[in-house]
Amino acid sequence: EADIYQTPRYLVIGTGKKITLECSQTMGHDKMYWYQQDPGMELHLIHYSYGVNSTEKGDLSSESTVSRIRTEHFPLTLESARPSHTSQYLCASSDPGRDLTEKLFFGSGTQLSVL
Amino acid sequence: GQQLNQSPQSMFIQEGEDVSMNCTSSSIFNTWLWYKQDPGEGPVLLIALYKAGELTSNGRLTAQFGITRKDSFLNISASIPSDVGIYFCAGRSLGANSKLTFGKGITLSVRP
Numbered sequence: 001e002a003d004i005y006q007t008p009r010y011l012v013i014g015t016g017k018k019i020t021l022e023c024s025q026t027m028g029h030d031k032m033y034w035y036q037q038d039p040g041m042e043l044h045l046i047h048y049s050y051g052v053n054s055t056e057k058g059d060l061s062s063e064s065t066v067s068r069i070r071t072e073h074f075p076l077t078l079e080s081a082r083p084s085h086t087s088q089y090l091c092a093s094s095d096p097g098r099d100l101t102e103k104l105f106f107g108s109g110t111q112l113s114v115l
Numbered sequence: 116g117q118q119l120n121q122s123p124q125s126m127f128i129q130e131g132e133d134v135s136m137n138c139t140s141s142s143i144f145n146t147w148l149w150y151k152q153d154p155g156e157g158p159v160l161l162i163a164l165y166k167a168g169e170l171t172s173n174g175r176l177t178a179q180f181g182i183t184r185k186d187s188f189l190n191i192s193a194s195i196p197s198d199v200g201i202y203f204c205a206g207r208s209l210g211a212n213s214k215l216t217f218g219k220g221i222t223l224s225v226r227p
Contacts, residue, residue, distance in 0.1 A: 040124065042119070042218055042219045042220070045214060045215075048214070058214075090157050104148070104205075106150075106159070107157050108155070109155075109156065
């Protein structure tokens with residue numbers, strides 16, 4: 001099992017504020033991911049990283065940015081939040097396992113509301 | 116892009132009943148994963164499937180990897196109230212860096 005932590009769990013902020021959503025994992029996983037989830041919809045990949053100093057944009061375009069300076073830490077930043085950014089943000093990391101049987105483990109998520 | 120279809124969006128069953136959910140795709144996948152998400156939490160992995168035809172159980176849960184590689188199903192037997200939640204299927208195609216595609220999920224309600 002992976003231990004992966006996200007803070008804050010809930011965040012309500014005003015338009016134009018800069019925010020950083022934190023994500024840390026303690027299992028030494030190289031691969032980490034950020035997903036955006038809206039009610040009744042599938043999880044959309046917005047960013048991923050395959051290791052330190054590696055970051056890539058996902059399938060869904062996002063105005064957020066990420067960094068990966070340490071293996072265990074993968075924060076997501078919004079420079080200027082807008083109401084359209086209101087969503088659930090889920091961080092995940094993956095354990096490649098044997099024979100590339102990769103499994104994804106999720107944090108509890110951050111519910112962001114931008115007023 | 117690849118899409119996974121899960122329907123219906125919601126299911127309502129009586130405690131003690133069995134329920135089956137399936138997940139279909141027009142594309143071939145080489146890995147199928149089933150996740151459950153409780154309210155306010157992240158998805159938790161229930162079952163992982165890696166071979167066509169594979170049938171795997173986890174307690175009261177059983178999942179199968181379809182022979183065509185384009186579908187998978189999850190069965191919950193003797194449902195209990197804590198089975199309530201959203202059940203997502205996810206698939207991954209071949210390739211070392213291929214990423215997971217998720218379905219929209221099925222919300223399961225269990226009446227006591």
